[in-house]
Amino acid sequence: MIFDVATAATLESVLRWRRDVRHFRPDPLPEAEIEALCRAMDFAPSVGNARPWRVLRVKTVAKRAALRVIFEAENAAALATYTGDQAADYARLKLAGLDAAPEQLAVFTVVDPEAGHRLGRRTMPVTLEHSTAMAVHTLWLAARARNIGLGMVSILDPAAVEAAFDAPAGWRFSAYLCLGYAEENSDTPLLHRLGWQENTPTRWDEV
């Protein structure tokens, strides 16, 4: 398969318009879109093909409420480490989207997966987390191309999340994802618009 120049341009457009979405419309995602997003994760790279990501689709009110409690506790603790304008900014960010997002996923990483025969994980077990992160990124891009927003929540105590979801032994919490149609589209990421942080360009220094 040789791609034409239009392919690189299309990909760049998806990459450029991917956003960490925090403000969702409440209308549900069609099940066909859910299925397409689930299938997209199958294309993710995986070190040694371990495919260590595990995904729970959080549907029940009880489980969502439990996650909300864990988030609120961590959010308060995080706020306490900032002062003044920064703290106000932080609160304004409304990082969660947890209340509105119609679809929510808890993503875990299996610490010692059967699959992949441990290839490439002997010296660098962190490659398991790398694989899960790349699967999440694959999902993120597939969602954006379908005009579905995704927000990643990491202000959470991993052990508390594992307990709340009765995670099997060996599952380590990696990320909580909110999905839905975005309330708005912008070419400027939310953190930038709020003055949080400008992007520093990537450099490749030679050695």
Add this chain to the structure above:
Amino acid sequence: MIFDVATAATLESVLRWRRDVRHFRPDPLPEAEIEALCRAMDFAPSVGNARPWRVLRVKTVAKRAALRVIFEAENAAALATYTGDQAADYARLKLAGLDAAPEQLAVFTVVDPEAGHRLGRRTMPVTLEHSTAMAVHTLWLAARARNIGLGMVSILDPAAVEAAFDAPAGWRFSAYLCLGYAEENSDTPLLHRLGWQENTPTRWDEV
């Protein structure tokens, strides 16, 4: 920006044809392509916008030789943990591509980056590695869309790589990447063709 249905199809094609490339043609990549790939990493998501990835472009014979020595030591150790056919398979995989790939990158993660004000990293420092992994995946897809192959090497002792590249304090080795034009294109990943591992489909279980 609302994408049309062709966008999702194009993205899926790039995702589907991404490969962990091990066999490279030796001809160099044009500098314009190198620059485009470097810029692509700027589009990567980053938890709290920390942007913790650091990239060294490994050009010198001495640095490449040092990396080769680290790989060979780890490869021998890894081989010793397998037996029989698995060991033979493993050797046959020729995981490195290190000898042929015209472009090679050492990717590190800054443990405590200034950028991003620690947002979202208080309870989950692993999100820094997640960000680096997503930046590598962004590069991987951008390369594939430009018909450039990428192979990720993780059979390496991270401390040895950090020492070999005189990594500044606080840089943690994350991945070594080989880039170049692939010797062949296939719709079946190398690990599958060699009978290493079939893909297990991703499931989203409900809770």
